[in-house]
Amino acid sequence: PKLKDCSMRSLGVRDMDNGFKPYPVYKKTELLWLESVPEHWDIKPNKALWTERITVNFIDKTLLSVTIKRGVIQQSELLKSSSKKDSSNLDKSKYKLVEPNDIVYNKMRMWQGAVGASKYEGIVSPAYIVLKPISNINHRFYHYLLRTPNYIEESHRNSYGICDDQLSLRYEEFKCMQSIIPPKEEQNQIVRYLDSKLAKINKYIKNKKKLIELLKEQKQAIINQAVTKGLDPKAKMKPSGIEWLGDIPEGWEVTQVGKIYDIELGKMLQPNKEDASDTLEKYLCALNVFWDRIDFNNVKKMWFSEKDKVKYKIEIGDLIVVEGGDVAVSCIWNGAVEPCYIQNAVHRVREKGYGKNKFLYYWLKSLKDIGYIDLICNKATFAHFTKEKFTRLFIFLPPLAEQQLIVAYIESKTQAIDKAVEIIKKEIDLITEYRTSLISAVVTGKVDVRNIEVEDSWEEIEEVVGDPALETLEEEEISMGKEG
Secondary structure: OOOOOOOOOOOOOOHHHHHOEOOOOEEEOOOOOOOEEEOOOEEEEHHHOEEEOOOOOOOOOOEEEEEOOOEEEEHHHHHHOOOOOOOOOOOOOOOEEEOOOOEEEEOOOHHHOOEEEOOOOEEEOOOEEEEEEOOOOOHHHHHHHHOOHHHHHHHHHOOEOOOHHHOEOOHHHHOOOEEEEOOHHHHHHHHHHHHHHHHHHHHHHHHHHHHHHHHHHHHHHHHHHHHHHOOOOOOOEEEOOOHHHOEEEOOOEEEEHHHHEEEEEOEOOOOOOOOOHHHEEEEEOHHHEEOOEEOOOOOEEEEOOHHHHHHHEOOOOOEEEEOEOOOOOEEEOOOOOOOOEEEOOEEEEEEOOOOOHHHHHHHHHHHHHOOHHHHHOOOOOOOEOOHHHHHHOEEEEOOHHHHHHHHHHHHHHHHHHHHHHHHHHHHHHHHHHHHHHHHHHHHOOOOEOOOOOOOOOOOOOOOOOOOHHHHHHHHHHHHOOOOO
């Protein structure tokens, strides 16, 4: 399907090279985060712009959250696209009132960019700071400014705590930080320009992400068809015994994974021996395993006895399958780190002569895609694809030679899709970097947009939402407004 899209040129990607001009005159600042500003801009402490709003006892107002990606949103919007449950207190009498145009930030995560201007009336947890404007300012200008990398770093410098996870930017420190203040009409023009430009950029990114999803669906359809129906459309079929999957080729067998493959769950995580620092070995946990790859950036170490080393070592060609968390996510081990072992959040699978690991890998991908594996795993607290569930999992098994042909077919058909997805991801990365640079350059006065005509056909900015799982991991724990 064709998606309506914008070219990079029409998005104005070349503006910062050719279209923009600096202001005529600049003045030096004493700010650590900004060297100079246009001569006619002011610089004042934040207490000249905002006061803290601490109005409480509005328990029936809409509950709001602050996210890194999107700023202030309704908490219901955050919850509907995730498995996260409402963690707010039942007693909301101490929750703070937020009015439209207020700035709200998470005092524990302001240094990561958890700040934004609210377009809603609502309430937030006492863990948030609500800023009421007391000056004639454009709240969206400061929505953009406070989320720039330089200002976020300034927030980091002014936050207090032993380590990053304990940092807090209290209002007492925030009010003494300084912000730049263009004339009000100039703020308005900057906001008009950025809103117009970002509407196009975000739409471009959104369409590119839709295209990626379409390509992924195409890839998964290829896999699903190949591992459940085979490659010969004229093959004689027979009932599989699995009603919702229908018939399978006559020469195939329906069996259980444990009868065809050797499955080993990793070693239970335990404290390392005090005298074993020189004998610690690398191991894989669930967070290291992704479809098609292993993340080696955070491979940890644990002590393994000689018996453990024999039992839990990973060999080239082994299939690594996640047991807990994002269950059944898998990849083939290529021996990039040797030696390496498994911890009990992952399974190691070896061929026994009847089944190929790559075929099982695609089989798991297929069942994961249709939701079957998540269905059979207990998700009351934390999903587990236990060894018992794994060994009893059914599989449609063709003869060995046909398995190899199916794997080769899948890889030949999906290689171009994978390449196309990577190209699109790079395009998204480039335009995302440009978006960040554009915002920073415009709101700090590095470029002058006062005389740039903004198109009348301005569209409301469409929020760009990425991979829900990744955004959940990155934002939910820091945006739900827990008291602490």
